[in-house]
Amino acid sequence: MSEEFTLRVWRGDKTGGEEVEYHVPAETGMVVLDALHHIQHNEAPDLAVRWNCKAAHCGSCGAEVNGQPKLLCKTRMDDYVGQTVSVKPMQTFPIIKDLVTDVSWNYQVAKEIPMLEPTAPAPFNMQQIDADRVQEFHRCIECFLCQDTCHVLRNHEGQRQYFGPRFMIKIAEFEMHPMDGADRVPLLAHEAGVNMCNVTKCCTEVCPQHIRITDNAIIPLKERVADRYYDPVKILLRRLSGKKNAPTGSSHKVSQ
């Protein structure tokens, strides 16, 4: 192929920047990251872009391609035939340089989430039907595209009130684990701020691992919070039976 692609890549740092145009020869099956590498190797060796595996396993290369949060290694150039491909860094996080952003906030949040508290020592006796439900969340590659697109974090400066979709599925992963004995509902209702989410599902739309973040994690967690903090009948019943903070409805049984 003798065609070429036109890219407009945002170049700059904390102090500001602009889009710079590059031309890259087309190759069969080329992804955006290939094009950026071509630029890096030939025109601009200092073009900053994070990448590791180039196989959509590590989640390093999240950026916004024509306004859509995407993994650069999985976004094919031939999807954009005839268009200029604009590549920008994730807008929700502070810029470091070019396409590299400071995502350290996410690692701070990660520390706030209590680990699994097994109700019995390993090896666990656990059936696949129970594993299935949480394994979906284990597919997360922490590309933070959901955090980038989440309007609570992106538009409403919600970083202090909401952990973001990535950490909702992390909490769900432990909370719905059949062998977990910890209670994370108060965390969800308060610090993690699950109700800051208004279920508009952009996180699910951008997830490169096709995790149904909203339907399978956030909404079920919201329902658990509703059980505890909003449902008047359940609250009343708990008061009457004297159990103030017992996990509702979840059976934390130790299997035999």
Add this chain to the structure above:
Amino acid sequence: MAHESYETLDYDIIIIGAGGSGLRAAVEASQVPGLKVAVVTKSLLGKAHTVMAEGGVAASFGNLDAPDGWQTHFYDTMRSGHFINNYRMAEIFAKEAPERVLELESWGAVFDRTKEGRIMQRPFGAHTFRRLCHIGDHTGLELIRTMQYKSLHSGIDVFQEVTMTKLLVQDGHVAGAFGYFREDGRFVLFRARAVVLATGGWGKIFKVTSNSWESTGDGAALAFRAGADMMDMEMVQFHPTGMVWPPGVRGILVTEGVRGEGGLLRNSEGERFMQTYDPERMELSSRDVVARSIFKEVQAGRGSPHGGAWLDISHKGPEYVKAKLPGMYEQFLTLADLDITKEPFEVAPTCHYTMGGLRVDPETCATNIPGLFAAGEVACGLHGANRLGGNSLSDLLVFGRRAGLGAREYVSGAPDFAPVDQAELEAEMDRVLEPFHRENGINPYHVHEKLQEIMTNHAGIMRSGPVLEEGLNKLLELKDQARNMSINGSRIYNPGWHAVFDVENMLLLCEGIIRSALERKESRGAHWRTDYPDELPEWQKINFVESYDGEGIRIRTEPVNEMPEDLAKLFTYGKAPGLVQQSGGKES
């Protein structure tokens, strides 16, 4: 040159590398209250090459095949390593792997389950029994994510995106490490009483590789320059099945799980060619054999259109394939426009793993430099001449823990921080900043490309004396040119600048590989020489050990440790120990 400043950080133990073994070492090291532990990584936390491990983690639970036990795992590991492994490492490894996997489970990893509710295990190449605990085809991701959260909750400090350029040794003891933060290019000195290297392999030396950007052998090169011994450098594993088409994805791993789940290899004539090379184990033969077989088929003109073999899993049905190999399904669909549940796909060997590395003590993972420990792919000894699939993940856990433990114990008896030579640091800072000042130098990316070309053409899957010699000459020439690598731009997150040090590290290790490959005048495991095509018993008794004195690489032989009688006995039955004890057939 302007006087540069640097930040100084003091830790009892620093761990360089945040992959599976680094994090496991960190968790172990931090078990003693009051000990300050830091993990330093050149990427973000949780992005290390460990995520690329797909198939599973090998541990002899015997959940499906009851006769499995550590003896059989040990037997498989030694046999696949063609007996140049360190037997003691393999023994420790086979014994401890199950416990380490259970640890993961209690930290939150959720493995696929059997009907009885135990950990599911899948068959894999050259494992006698079904042994690989897995989570679909993203086991490595599960391992690193679990370790990542465990370490975040263990009071460890993590420094992300730091390039380490020098390992500091003072009076024969480790004193720390020096480098810079990628974010803004400011220098940092980590003073430490012990250093654990867990920096992985150097698979990026080949053009077609399944390795991620990080696999440039930084830790190995740092330690090599500081005086540590490297062993078995000639042993580089080629995974039989990497993607072939389109060009941009060439080399990306196709998990051995595809064959484990029943995938069949065929040549362009539709023949299951493994029949010719290993009729007993067929597709599930060891990696060196399968890779070589595909290579030979292609050479004989029976390759697929883009120079590989056909792998087919479509007979298993779409539901099964999507459940067991979801990542593979999606990988081919998005990157190659191909539905693996419906049609066969092309695969070809891709550089995958470096068996060679830092020579370590099996019990503590200590190197020959006091205070320096190494674990994971950067270390050497467990895998011998060929690594078994699934053994690397358990390697990370078993020896990651042992390295952490070793460092912890070393520190409890070791002296305080060793002094740091100020002049040495000044010189290092000048050296690191020099590429910015060179004019009309050579582009580091281009050096890397040339390096990959040399290694692919001269020291790849098929080797021979004259070709290796020629490669060595080209490499030394390139090394000369590389002294003039230059870059532009600022010190803020400048990948070109980082590449300079990656390339320097790889150049050093490549020389080690070629020199070692020239010495081993036989074919063994992954090391295949057309001029010495047979595996010779006398070479089974030695390992090649290399050391570097700042000028050149010196190579010497060391005897392979002999197994004690009780272990040696395991190899006298003519079949795997688990199969001997078994009176009836294999349970279904």
Add this chain to the structure above:
Amino acid sequence: MAQPLESRPQARPQGSAKPKAYWVEPLITMLILGVWVLYSLWEVFFHNNGTYQNYISPYFSPGVGKWFGWHLLDALYVAWVPFLFRFSCYYYRKEYYRGFFWDPPGCAQGDKPRPRYSGETKWPLAINNLHRYFWYLAVIVLIFLWKDAVQAFFFKNGFGVGVGSLILLVNAVFLTFYTFSCHAFRHMVGGKKDCYSCDGKPTASYKLWHKVSQWNVFHGTWAWASLASVWAADLYIRLLLMGVIHDVRLF
């Protein structure tokens, strides 16, 4: 086996990803929902009868007013139930937050920061956390709608099938799917549990949860389908009552 609840990658669309203005989708949602609300208000406040022979409009069923013999605005007693059920529905929430509140107007859109956003943590939007109660009420209404659907097949001269009967039947079916694919229902029947097999075998609760989960994937589809069917059923009966059209009997 993998759960069917997960979405699967679709085959890559050949050709190019066309740029699309982000405001198109919320605007369409806003228009449809807006017109529907206006229509409903007109229907509820300006009409007092939803019964045409054996057809009863879903807006007017059950006829609570008639039970007490006093019906100033008959639909008012009931219409709020489906309205609040839909208002607090996890699917419609997505649609109206995007369409009416522009929170967000589209994914990854650079919007002006509005620091006063509080999600669903504060009243009145916190009422959405009580979706389950509107679900309970909606189930009661649904029972009546099924009664109406059956009744729609029994004309003065016996059993028969008219276009109206079919519309009411389809409406009941759609509403059933919509109601029982609800996220709150999914939670009630099993989602609240952490372990389905700890008592030994997979429980009935697991099977039900699994089924509901499968339906739940298409909750949005059922939401739009049932909205259209309710609308169509009411409009059909309204037009019959106004004498604009005549019911077509199939037999």
